[in-house]
Amino acid sequence: MQKWIDYARSLVSSLQILRGRRPLSRGEYDGDYYVDYTYDDTYDEIYDGGWFDEIVVTPDPIWDGVGADGLTNDEWMSSTTPDSTVDPSPEDGTSNETDDVVSPDNTEVNQSPHNYNEAGLSDVLRAVSPILQAKGIDVSQYKIRLNEEMCWSNARTLPDNTIEVCQEFFKYSSNDQASIIWHEIYHVNHEHNKEMTSSGGHISLSMPPDEICLSFKTYLNWYYKDISDEKARDDFIDSHLKGDLDVTDIRSSQWYHNEVETYQAEKNNGIEKSDYYEGMVDFLLWKYGELEKLTD
């Protein structure tokens, strides 16, 4: 712990604020600030307001020595980092707490422990390959790689038949991941990826039917599960839903038709999916069905 305190102190001491200026956030008055801390009608301090670019931060050279415990920073980090997943619902301290650390294989949610990198992707492909093999698909026949740009979906297929998986993909369980790849392979096999046109534009969809809303909220509750404040979580869920109904970047009717066909096939592909992933599929089936009609 001492090491971190020392490190934090060194960071603080290396902050040099020039000319006694106070950093302002955008929109604040950029002039003198008169402050009366003691409410006696005399100014205790006068700040000269300034912007962030007027502050010079001079970091200390990186410390690479050995601490009193005989460890370097890196050694200390690796010796104190838990090597398995930390229990998401720890006991209150009255019971035996040996299961505060759970191994990734028996976490209830079967969350994919894999990282968004090449090694993580090979691990995922090794895990989904037997699931897809059982459905008659040889994953090694397809080119699957990490997406290098920003993408908000789970995966996508490029016109040259390359399948790209996005960051979101790594949040799912192996069965869901297998189904996501199944979906992309369906697009490749049916040459759907030749239909990439997007015309811009803007469509506001009305609220989906109750059962679709309910299904989608299963997904959104899972997606925002780390937000512990219920009110804040509900706000995120509401604005996420509203954002999804506000469609910009309109595709062709054929593109939506292909998605509807593929999601319908995916629903019946025999791979057992999580209820939250199914919730998302149900919502997208409804959404793309609506957009197919509206763009026809």
Ligand SMILES: [Zn+2]
């Ligand atoms: Zn698709």
